Structure formats: C-alpha cells, structure tokens
Amino acid sequence: MDNLKYLPFAQINLQDPFFDSLKQDYVEFPQWFVKKAQAYAYVLYSAQDNSIQGFMYLKTEEKVDDVTPQLLSSALKIGTFKFNPQQTLRGHRFLKKALDVAIHQNLRYVYLTVFAKHEGLIKLIETYGFYRHGEKQSDNGTEYVYVRDLSLIQGDILKDYPLVKPQSVNKYLLAIEPKYHTALIPEAILNNECLDIVKDVSHSNSIQKIYLSAAYNAPELKKGDLLLMYRKSDGTAPAAFRSVVSAVCTVLEVKNIHDFTDEKKYLDYCEKFSVFSKKELCQFYANKRYPYIIRFAFNFAFPKRPIRQQLIDDVGISTERLVLMAITDQQFNHILKLGNINENFIIHQT
Structure with missing residues (x-):
C-alpha cells in the first residue's frame, strides 16, 4: 500500500x-x-x-x-x-x-x-x-x-464541505459490505482491520464516492440527504456486535443504471469514484443486479462506532434486515451522540 x-x-x-x-x-x-x-x-x-x-x-x-x-x-x-x-x-x-x-x-x-x-x-x-x-x-x-x-455557509454541499446541514433533509442508514467499506472510506477503518486495505487509489482518496445498490427505495434519495454508513458484520461474531455505524455522508446524486446508453458512459461515470473493480462494474452493467448508482460526499468518520445492538436498544432501529433504511431526525441525532462526533462539523442553521 x-x-x-x-x-x-x-x-x-x-x-x-x-x-x-x-x-x-x-x-x-x-x-x-x-x-x-x-x-x-x-x-x-x-x-x-x-x-x-x-x-x-x-x-x-x-x-x-x-x-x-x-x-x-x-x-x-x-x-x-x-x-x-x-x-x-x-x-x-x-x-x-x-x-x-x-x-x-x-x-x-x-x-x-x-x-x-x-x-x-x-x-x-x-x-x-x-x-x-x-x-x-x-x-x-x-x-x-x-x-x-469555515464560518461562511455558502449553501453548496461541496463548497461547505466537510460540514453537514441536517435541517430539512432526509436521513438514512446505508448498509455497506465489509469487503468494500474501508477501501471506500479509509478514515472509517476499524481498529481490528489491516491497514493494507487502504490503498493509493482514486476511490479511497476522493472526497466523492460512488456505491451501487439494489435497495428498492434508493430512488427516494435526494441531493443533500444524509447517509449514515452502516458497515455490515464480517461474520466473525453476531451482527449485533460486529455491525457498526462508521461515518456521515451527503447524497450528491442518484442515477439508474438504465440511464446510461452504453457501457463506456457508465464506466466513465462510475470507475474513478467506485470501490468496485472494472470487472465487477462490467458484470453489474450486464446483469443490472445493482441498478441504483449513489454518488455521495464522505464528510466525517465517527470517533466511536455505535454497534447494531445499541441501534436496536437505544435508538429504536428495527431489527429487520438493513439495506437502505430511513430514520427520523431524533434517531439521527441520537446516533451522532453515540458516535461522539465533533459538533463543529454540524451546521446549525434553519
């Protein structure tokens, strides 16, 4: 690396x-x-x-x-x-x-x-x-x-980056497979993960990221909505203790894979910012298994990583399988508190 x-x-x-x-x-x-x-x-x-x-x-x-x-x-x-x-x-x-x-x-x-x-x-x-x-x-x-x-709020996601404005936007938990999570968001590496996961490649270095998902409700995502990245369990222990919330991100755009008239245009859009290999991206384009392309900005990682058990017991998150789950403002704020985030990252404006 x-x-x-x-x-x-x-x-x-x-x-x-x-x-x-x-x-x-x-x-x-x-x-x-x-x-x-x-x-x-x-x-x-x-x-x-x-x-x-x-x-x-x-x-x-x-x-x-x-x-x-x-x-x-x-x-x-x-x-x-x-x-x-x-x-x-x-x-x-x-x-x-x-x-x-x-x-x-x-x-x-x-x-x-x-x-x-x-x-x-x-x-x-x-x-x-x-x-x-x-x-x-x-x-x-x-x-x-x-x-x-940093005191000048310009009303633009990138120009205000890495600050986030939680008012008047929807919030979601977005599940990420463990094998992709840290390569996509190096700052959110877990204490027990090998540093060799993080490489000098564009999707790791870039502030902007792309992830493909099959979540049925992905088309509901709007520019400015906030995503809490949920790293799924790696299977070495019960998910209640191995699945964690790791970072806050802001939606920039959502596209459908069918929006691209050919594979080249699709690759030009996805490859630089996506954690998936070119081979995987080509497979996804061929089978359309993951039709929703979510482009987002990575804002900041959590100093503490709330585990799934805390989300269920303390935050009231459903025990059902999580892919892309809408959460309330109260749940979002509670998770931020559990994550011990620095309030300086939050824009407190209406």
Whole structure:
C-alpha cells in the first residue's frame, strides 16, 4: 500500500526528487526545510520504491499579517502542499486532512498561497469552498492567497464541505459490505482491520464516492440527504456486535443504471469514484443486479462506532434486515451522540 505518514522533517529526505520543483519555486526552501527539523508534516510514500508522492505541512497562526488583505482571526496555514498527480485524486486526501485539522482546532480560516501556474490545485480548492482572497509578494514572485472561511455557509454541499446541514433533509442508514467499506472510506477503518486495505487509489482518496445498490427505495434519495454508513458484520461474531455505524455522508446524486446508453458512459461515470473493480462494474452493467448508482460526499468518520445492538436498544432501529433504511431526525441525532462526533462539523442553521 502507499503510506500516508505524519513525520518530523528530520526524518524526511530533502534530496528526494519530489522536492525539486519546490526548490525551483522557492529559493529558500532547503534552508527553511532544515530549520523545520522538529516540525511535523504529512508525507505520502509509494509502495513500489518508497519515493515521496505527496507532502503537506500545516501550521496554526494566531494572526496572518503577511498577506494582503490581512486575515483578522487565527488560521490554519497549508504551508507546503504538493502531490504527484497519478489519477488517484491524492490532493483530495490531503485537503480533507487539512479541513479536518482546522475544524478540530476550532479555527475559522484555512489558507494557502499558490502560484497562478498551478491550475489543477486552484481548481481543486475552489471546488471545496476556497476563494481568492488577495496576493502575497516575495522574492519568489506574486502568489495568490486562497482562503476557506469555515464560518461562511455558502449553501453548496461541496463548497461547505466537510460540514453537514441536517435541517430539512432526509436521513438514512446505508448498509455497506465489509469487503468494500474501508477501501471506500479509509478514515472509517476499524481498529481490528489491516491497514493494507487502504490503498493509493482514486476511490479511497476522493472526497466523492460512488456505491451501487439494489435497495428498492434508493430512488427516494435526494441531493443533500444524509447517509449514515452502516458497515455490515464480517461474520466473525453476531451482527449485533460486529455491525457498526462508521461515518456521515451527503447524497450528491442518484442515477439508474438504465440511464446510461452504453457501457463506456457508465464506466466513465462510475470507475474513478467506485470501490468496485472494472470487472465487477462490467458484470453489474450486464446483469443490472445493482441498478441504483449513489454518488455521495464522505464528510466525517465517527470517533466511536455505535454497534447494531445499541441501534436496536437505544435508538429504536428495527431489527429487520438493513439495506437502505430511513430514520427520523431524533434517531439521527441520537446516533451522532453515540458516535461522539465533533459538533463543529454540524451546521446549525434553519
């Protein structure tokens, strides 16, 4: 697997070719890197040759007065952010991590500086709510300053991501097979699962996901509805103790497999964001066994995973077989409480 690690700079190889472009963009980069010996950064290593494939350094700042205009509140700075593009959506994985850190630290702003030539990165951060705030001048040239204001609710699922707005939407439990669950949502890995499940592939890295289902009521799902991901039992113990609620997601779109006039269009839509292999997707297209294609955004994982027995005893969830089950607002809120979720992820607006 490719390993995302949190390491001190002193343990990171500055001579890795990965850093060559950063040395070219920022003349002071080598000296800065050495001075940060005791600071920590997120590093993504390749399984093939242990080369660096991604790097992100985060720093909390009490005031931001070296950009124009200044930021008037504490902020999380994405000090260095680079990833090698391999069609695996690595940037999504790093961006999700930065937003989560800011939310857990109760910070209002996340910001980074970026040269105009990095169009792919700019497109990514704009998709998830960053806006061009101003500029920063240095000996290296002019950089754009992009800011995400977590207190600014834009009314768009992706621009407000990873925050969720539970008002006036329906809520469901969506059952996921164990063999697909953690590969699709790595942050929701269970304590007893092998880390090798999580790989550097697009459906694991991406904020947006696709899952195919045969649930009869899947067509009822609407954009903005909330899904509680229910990892089914792996059969090693009674389901009452092995089935758990693991994460909160937001519905983006639901399609019927019959909407696609040919297999290529279907694969183009599903393959990058789906946990299923191309072979499995082709089989599903041929037999139409799982006709409903649910596209959703993964918002956050539960720190504690409520088990099925708790859902039955404490929340009042039915004991019937669960595929896609509608739940009440009260049940949804109760499950969030059992999951010990951070309230900063919830938009409390009517």
